[in-house]
Amino acid sequence: MLKLEHFQNITYTHSDWLWLIAALPLLGAFLNGFLTLLSARKVLTVKPWVNALIACGASIASFIVSWEMFLSFKKAPDSPWVQDLFNWVESAAFHVNFSFELNALSGVMVVFITFVASLIHLYSIGYMKNDEGFGRYFTYLNLFLFSMLVLVLGQDLLVLFLGWEGVGFCSYLLIGFWFDDVAKAEAGKKAIIVNRIGDAGFVAGLLMVFALAGTFNFNELLAHKQVFTETTATLICLFFFIGAAGKSAQIPLYIWLPDAMAGPTPVSALIHAATMVTAGVYLVARLDFIYVLAPWASTLIAVIGVLTALFAATIALVQTDIKKVLAYSTVSQLGYMFLGVGVTSYESGIFHLITHGFFKACLFLAAGSVIHSLRGEQDIRKMGGLLKHIPMTSLGFLLGWIAIAGILPTCGGFFSKDEILWRALATPNPIFPLLPEVLYVIALFTSFLTAFYMTRLIVMVFFGDYRGDREVYEHLHESPRIMTWPVLALGIGSMFIGWIGVPTAIGGADELGKFLDPLFHLSTLDANGVSPKLEPILMLLSFLVAWAGVALAWYAYGFKHSVSKNLAQTFSGVKKVLEGKYYVDEFYQHTVVAFVKAIARWVSQWLIEGLFVGRLVELGVQAVTRTAQAAKQVQSGLVRAYLAYIAAGAALLIYLFLHS
Amino acid sequence: MILSLLIGLPLAGALLVSLFPWEKTTKALSFLVSLVVFIFSLGLYTQFDLSNAGFQFKEQYDLVPALGIHYAVGIDGISLWLVLLTTFLVPLVLLGGFGSFAQRGYYASILLMEAAVVGALASTDLFLFYLFWELMLIPAFFLIGLWGGENKVKATIRFILYTMFGSLLMLVALLYVTHEVKSFDYVKIADHIFADDAQFWCFLAFGLAFFIKVPLFPLHGWLPEAYTEAPAGGTVLLSAIMVKLGAYGLLRFCIPLFPVAAKAFAPWIMILAVAGLLHGALMATLQTNFKKVLAYSSLSHMGLIVLGLFTFSLTGLQGGMLQMISHGAYMAGLFLLAGMMVERRGSYEMSDFGGWARQTPVLATAFLWLMAAAVGLPGFAGFVGEILVLVSAYQVNAVLALISILGFIFSAWYLFNLYGKIFLGPVSAKKKTIVDLNAREILLLLPLLVIVVFIGLSPNFFLRPMEKSLQANVIEKLKPAPAMTDFAADQLRLQADADKEKGKHP
DSSP states (O other): OHHHHHHHHHHTSSOTTHHHHHHHHHHHHHHHHHHHHHHHTTSSOOOHHHHHHHHHHHHHHHHHHHHHHHHHHHHSTTSOEEEEEEEEEEETTEEEEEEEEEOHHHHHHHHHHHHHHHHHHHHHHHHTTTOTTHHHHHHHHHHHHHHHHHHHHBSBHHHHHHHHHHHHHHHHHHHTSSTTSHHHHHHHHHHHHHHHHHHHHHHHHHHHHHHHHSOOBHHHHHHTGGGOOHHHHHHHHHHHHHHHHHHTTOTTSTTHHHHGGGSOHHHHHIIIIISGGGHHHHHHHHTHHHHTTOHHHHHHHHHHHHHHHHHHHHHHTTOOBHHHHHHHHHHHHHHHHHHHHHTTOHHHHHHHHHHHHHHHHHHHHHHHHHHHHTTTOOBGGGOOOGGGTSHHHHHHHHHHHHHHHTOSTTSTHHHHHHHHHHHHHHSOOSSOTTHHHHHHHHHHHHHHHHHHHHHHHHHHHHSSOOOSOHHHHHTOOOOOHHHHHHHHHHHHHHHHGGGGGOOGGGTOOOHHHHHHGGGSOOOOOOOOSOOTTHHHHHHHHHHHHHHHHHHHHIIIIIIOHHHHHHHHHHTHHHHHHHHTGGGHHHHHIIIIIHHHHHIIIIIIIIIIIIIIIIIHHHHHHHHHHHHHHHHOOSSOHHHHHHHHHHHHHHHHHHHHHHTO | OHHHHHHHHHHHHHHHHHHOSOGGGHHHHHHHHHHHHHHHHHHHHHTOOTTOOSOEEEEEEEEEGGGTEEEEEEEOHHHHHHHHHHHHHHHHHHHHHTTTOOOHHHHHHHHHHHHHHHHHHHBOBHHHHHHHHHHTHHHHHHHHHHHOOTTHHHHHHHHHHHHHHHHHHHHHHHHHHHHHHTOOBHHHHHHOOOOHHHHHHHHHHHHHHHHHHTTOTTSOTTHHHHHHHSOHHHHHIIIIIIHHHHHHHIIIIIHHHSHHHHHHHHHHHHHHHHHHHHHHHHHHHHOSBHHHHHHHHHHHHHHHHHHHHTTOSHHHHHHHHHHHHHHHHHHHHHHHHHHHHHHHHSOOBGGGOOOHHHHOHHHHHHHHHHHHHHTTOBTBHHHHHHHHHHHHHHHHOHHHHHHHTHHHHHHHHHHHHHHHHHHSSOOOSSSOOOOOOOHHHHHHHHHHHHHHHHHHHOTHHHHHHHHHHHIIIIIHHHSOOTTOOSHHHHHHHHHHHHHHHHHHOO
16 A cells, blocks of 8 residues: 555656646557558558557546546645646747646546546447448547547647647548548538637637737736736637637537537547537636626627527427437537536536536437447437337436436436526626526526427337338347447436536535636626525426426327327428528528638639739730740740840849949 | 758759769669758758857858859858758659659759759858849749640740749849949848838839749739649649748848838738738639649748738747748648649549548548648647747737638638548549559658648747847848938937827826
């Protein structure tokens, strides 16, 4: 024992090994990438288990290191661990160190990310078995993990941006993983371009921050926060929010996420549900000290968050692709998180980020297992009654459903969602006094919709009679244990994860909140004239609303199918709009994209390139050719002209020097 | 001696290659020469004195004593990296041509180009500089005109006319300047302060030559066709090296020799730079020919470099210089890859491609890698230069900087579109199987793949040696000279006094 403690003293009390958390997945990516290229060139054959071992080993090792560090960090959470790795850029006043910081927030994030990622890595072994791109897949997955860890560990906005762009790039590679299919390749392209629009906002924010504060380092920014006035802080916050909206799929930049479902399902679970898409929430929470200075920006975030939550939930009501339902659900849940950070309750946003990460990863992995069992079928109209055929997967999915619908207090997202609802109501808005109430009502209604569409999903997939192809039915089988166990682990995890933040209002300890609280810089929250005693009552209300959603959906889709049909007929117009996803993609196509293309075609190509540059040159060329022809009528103009120039130049030179 | 070797060896190599009786050894001989040159050039870095802002490795011999023309060479922190970039890229370019070209003229032209570029960069005598500057045109003329694509004649005429036009005006200004100072020595000329109106005309005359070379929007008319029609190696020499001489010229001559004019023109030049950045990006999104996409993206990125140089701040200048090196590295890689692709497919039309990632995984990986640098992915070469330029541009003109961020979106748009069209999608059954990169091609790409990451992660390696020279040879010259006694200076002083008074009694 003594020896072990000694060992811990030299390794963990110093932060010298912080780099290892990110470096392990990077190493895994390099090894796998190299092996994959070598085997593609048939230099050597790499057995799939080697790729799997490297990738999963790297991820799990990274989790172990993070966990160990987190535990010893937790003993003294007031002093963040900082590791300066190297001097990255230095040019006059522009100085950026490549450094990592483990504080309460990044510590929680790192443990959460590596844990979920490790389970998903393991699951992928089963899911991607027999795929010819096995090695390539794990290379990208590890590379993604590396970028994500750099994103959360970076002590500097520029280092964070390295991770930020890295995850976007890996997301591109993984969405278009099966790139033989043009639609999938296009989905990847769409994701990276929409993300880039957000990133442009991020860069604009970077420029403004540097112009004002002369640094990108979070701690130095915090120390110099007096340089931000309300106006500049608002602009900065809005710029960064454009970035956050791109990465975290908020209105108006959410359109890439549903298409991103083209990627392998474990990728959807890891990148497009649990980790990357929450980076925007993390960014806002990390920059909380600027956001609290900008009430307008924060209000806008809260409004966009709640609207995104509602908007995406309504689309999820009519989706028929199992992954698309979950994708819109993710967009909706991310909206909740932004509502939380928008009302400056950063702990609740992060809390929901973590619980959502667990149950949504669980749901996606279970959905992947369903798809795997049905040989690639994703249409829920061709499913049904799967409960008895794939019990383990079903169990996992049902656990996820309990967690997301919020129908069982203490489980999954119940507390975290409620915390956000409560904060939305209890935080006074300095600009619009009535806004908290509006936010609360919309968010509550969204939680009804959430329960409704999730119940519709499980009823259509797991209950009732099987409606799909006979042939598929005969081969129906449970997925291998390497897949079902991670699903169950996440499912059970999501049952208990809510315990880390049981609200104090009902006698809980709110461990996460208290742990993160010193980091966030809004000291007190004035109650919005709402008594704290109301919190338990509101909790009961949202509990009932969730059950109402479940009951209605079950009634409509489980018991009386005529109801759902009648509903669809009565509201056929609404249904069509919802199925068309409010035609937002089409709208962008005909406005933004068409506009840019028109500018490119008419201004750049026609006016500038064709008329101005082209014509002018033609005239110039003609003039020179004519002069040359006029001067002498021998041979082609070019060489002669060249010689003439040289001669003339020389003559001029000599003349000038003789007369000087 | 080392600089003369770097100029003389490729020159001798070019002669040797064109005269050597055994044509079969052409390739090996030229490659060997360029490799030796590269190894010698490393000496520049190892022996470079970081504390010295002025010219180093100086040599001087009389050339035309009657006219005071010298063979005088020397490099400082500004030219150091461009010389090294050139000597680094030329062996790779030569190696890249092995698959397509057997004629000795091709290899001799490239070596001649190397000699001319290094000569122009190292000259500290203005006459010598002009000589090498014009010498660059001859190999470029042959490379495009003889080994180019279908429209090579048209492209060559355009290219030559444009650059000749600029060079002629520069010659006139150069004669005026040397006449005024009574010397061809750069250092003497740089210390001379020209009258304001002379600065105005000289800036324009020198500037036109360099702006055409860079090219600054809207003087880029020669670029798309020249880049597209030139053989891969020629395009690399043009885009990665020759256009950088335009930017170098601005930094070496236009800005420090005519600082008053430079400051007066700076806002307009910055606007044109951003216009070019956007115009290039928009044009790139429209192209169906992927070499044209790369050509226009190169134009777009050059806009960023000029933007950085005309911020006149150390960060902006370093950012611009770093971007020159980065752009040289990744554009060279992308154009070399373009050459390898056309050798395999015989076309630059994106519609003739598709699904190549399946058939040529190594080529696709290399392309994606270099593309990551081109779109400015942090950790790769493009990003650091970009952010340094943007940060300093923002401090000069926030709106311009914010507009130029749009280029960040467009670069992803056209490059990922290009990647998708060429490498993703199904493999068409009609197309014959495409073979992946061979050992020679991998070998020549590898240094580029390494360097783009090295620049991205360790930019200080490049920024530090240029810092002193940029400070002393560019920024110091921009400060108002104490000897200035004209009306404007008096006004400035009065203004400053008034400000001081205001400060005392608020």
